[in-house]
Amino acid sequence: MEPxxxxxxxxxxxxSPLLPYWLLATxxxxxAALVLFGFIAVFALFAIWxxxxxxxxxxxxxxxxxxGGWHGWAQTIADTFKLLMKEDLIPEKADRFLFxxxxxxxxxxxxxxxxxxxxxxxxxxTDLNVGLLYILxxxxxxxxxxxxxxxxxxxxxxxxxxxxxxxxxxxxxxxxSLSLITVILITGTLSMQGIVQSQQGNFLSWNIFHYFPxxxxxxxxxxxASLAEVxxxxxxxxxxxxELVAGFHTEYSGMRFAFFFLAEYANxxxxxxxAATAFLGGWLPPFSFLDFIPGPFWFxxxxxxxxxVQMWLRWTLPRLRVDQLMYTSWKVLTPFSFVLILIVxxxxxxxx
Amino acid sequence: MREYFKNIxxxxxxxxxxxxxxxxxxxxxxxxxxxxxxxxKLPERSxxxxxxxxxxxxxxxxxxxxxxxxxxxxDTIKAGKDEDLGAASNGQKKRxxxxxxxxxxxxxxxxxxxxxxxxxECIYMTPEFDFATYDRNNLIFHFSNYTPEQxxxxxxxxxxxxAALANAKTGKKPExx
Numbered sequence: 274m275e276p277x278x279x280x281x282x283x284x285x286x287x288x289s290p291l292l293p294y295w296l297l298a299t300x301x302x303x304x305a306a307l308v309l310f311g312f313i314a315v316f317a318l319f320a321i322w323x324x325x326x327x328x329x330x331x332x333x334x335x336x337x338x339x340x341g342g343w344h345g346w347a348q349t350i351a352d353t354f355k356l357l358m359k360e361d362l363i364p365e366k367a368d369r370f371l372f373x374x375x376x377x378x379x380x381x382x383x384x385x386x387x388x389x390x391x392x393x394x395x396x397x398x399t400d401l402n403v404g405l406l407y408i409l410x411x412x413x414x415x416x417x418x419x420x421x422x423x424x425x426x427x428x429x430x431x432x433x434x435x436x437x438x439x440x441x442x443x444x445x446x447x448x449x450s451l452s453l454i455t456v457i458l459i460t461g462t463l464s465m466q467g468i469v470q471s472q473q474g475n476f477l478s479w480n481i482f483h484y485f486p487x488x489x490x491x492x493x494x495x496x497x498a499s500l501a502e503v504x505x506x507x508x509x510x511x512x513x514x515x516e517l518v519a520g521f522h523t524e525y526s527g528m529r530f531a532f533f534f535l536a537e538y539a540n541x542x543x544x545x546x547x548a549a550t551a552f553l554g555g556w557l558p559p560f561s562f563l564d565f566i567p568g569p570f571w572f573x574x575x576x577x578x579x580x581x582v583q584m585w586l587r588w589t590l591p592r593l594r595v596d597q598l599m600y601t602s603w604k605v606l607t608p609f610s611f612v613l614i615l616i617v618x619x620x621x622x623x624x625x
Numbered sequence: 626m627r628e629y630f631k632n633i634x635x636x637x638x639x640x641x642x643x644x645x646x647x648x649x650x651x652x653x654x655x656x657x658x659x660x661x662x663x664x665x666k667l668p669e670r671s672x673x674x675x676x677x678x679x680x681x682x683x684x685x686x687x688x689x690x691x692x693x694x695x696x697x698x699x700d701t702i703k704a705g706k707d708e709d710l711g712a713a714s715n716g717q718k719k720r721x722x723x724x725x726x727x728x729x730x731x732x733x734x735x736x737x738x739x740x741x742x743x744x745x746e747c748i749y750m751t752p753e754f755d756f757a758t759y760d761r762n763n764l765i766f767h768f769s770n771y772t773p774e775q776x777x778x779x780x781x782x783x784x785x786x787x788a789a790l791a792n793a794k795t796g797k798k799p800e801x802x
Contacts (some may be wrong), residue, residue, distance in 0.1 A: 335657040589647045
């Protein structure tokens with residue numbers, strides 16, 4: 274909270290003595306939330322357009338080309354308006370309260386994760402000393418929203434999707450946490466800002482090149498598991514179009530569906546941003562002489578690159594079977610990350 | 626155990642190969658044709674929209690008879706005795722005013738049967754294929770050059786001639802008997 278407050282008092286110096294502290298804090302939090310929502314919405318619009326373009330070009334197509342002129346840049350804006358105009362349907366036998374609550378939970382969870390993303394040396398919404406732990410715990414809350422939506426829809430496809438999603442996210446949280454533990458072993462801190470600062474130097478001092486190649490493997494494990502965490506192909510079993518219609522959000526339409534969709538793209542950005550922070554040096558430039566370019570550029574660029582890789586994988590790989598999904602998590606990623614923790618700890622002991 | 630590591634190795638290698646393929650295709654020029662802006666050129670003799678070169682039509686109505694779905698409707702009025710309508714481009718003399726030559730493309734089955742009997746080869750199929758409209762009536766193409774006034778005039782003249790002929794006949798008959 275403090276950095277935001279500081280930013281606001283710096284931007285509007287005349288305002289801070291006039292207002293009581295509680296009002297100032299509430300106002301600045303509200304404005305920050307609005308800005309964040311704007312960022313998520315714009316990012317989702319851009320990412321959806323990018324995804325459609327990338328998928329199209331990877332299949333030798335063109336993708337949206339008409340709306341807005343240049344390569345259909347306004348296509349997703351038009352789609353959003355269409356989505357907002359749609360009727361808000363709730364199935365007759367749905368659990369109305371849970372049905373309405375589910376998209377709110379999913380979206381607020383993904384918005385809450387933005388609280389600890391370090392954008393630059395000075396700007397981080399909240400520099401919690403347990404930032405990484407906070408993100409890990411808050412991102413597993415999304416499961417509840419998904420299960421809620423699937424259950425409340427009173428539809429077998431939704432329920433199947435939700436159950437798959439829960440099984441998937443719960444099992445993939447383990448390799449995620451374990452691979453991030455290796456990072457914590459190296460940096461010795463859970464604070465996101467501290468993790469970034471411990472990677473000071475040129476790109477060779479980033480965590481991904483630390484103890485080469487072990488941290489690189491940890492990064493790959495984290496990346497694969499994060500794909501499953503955000504339900505993207507090849508781990509998109511919860512919303513497998515060809516099997517489950519649309520999975521847990523089959524019954525959602527209009528605004529509520531838009532919230533699920535926004536949350537999905539926001540989550541893509543969040544897991545990429547965590548990967549960028551933990552492994553790729555966050556807002557640090559790859560070479561120290563590039564310091565004059567502000568941190569948000571590097572942070573956003575690295576995250577966007579990882580988002581691109583996610584899309585790239587999505588349009589390369591087919592969907593896994595459920596047993597293959599469980600095999601990958603429990604028999605490959607988890608043991609490997611345990612071995613990595615052992616290796617990294619021993620290495621640290623030896624070089625102490 | 627060996628199998629286990631082999632599987633992991635294979636998975637990683639094949640995924641990388643697949644990613645290589647998709648990355649290469651990211652820069653391959655697309656095969657998409659932006660349809661309304663650019664069109665595929667159809668072969669010269671493809672059977673799409675019918676066209677009638679009405680200047681060459683002699684009004685013989687053979688196409689109308691050949692059509693299996695009756696999508697061609699022709700009205701003709703005989704030319705007067707001293708009237709010269711000229712000739713078609715292959716020398717055939719025109720003896721009829723073609724006052725109506727309508728083709729209903731919504732009925733047409735693109736069988737091309739109408740083009741063969743035409744003695745002057747004035748009806749043929751063109752490669753033009755997008756003539757979709759919002760109104761079904763717009764799919765009826767009118768080829769005749771005659772204005773409604775001209776048609777009315779010609780019809781009146783014909784009726785007069787017929788009446789005159791009939792009068793002459795009825796007038797002559799008792800004399801012959």
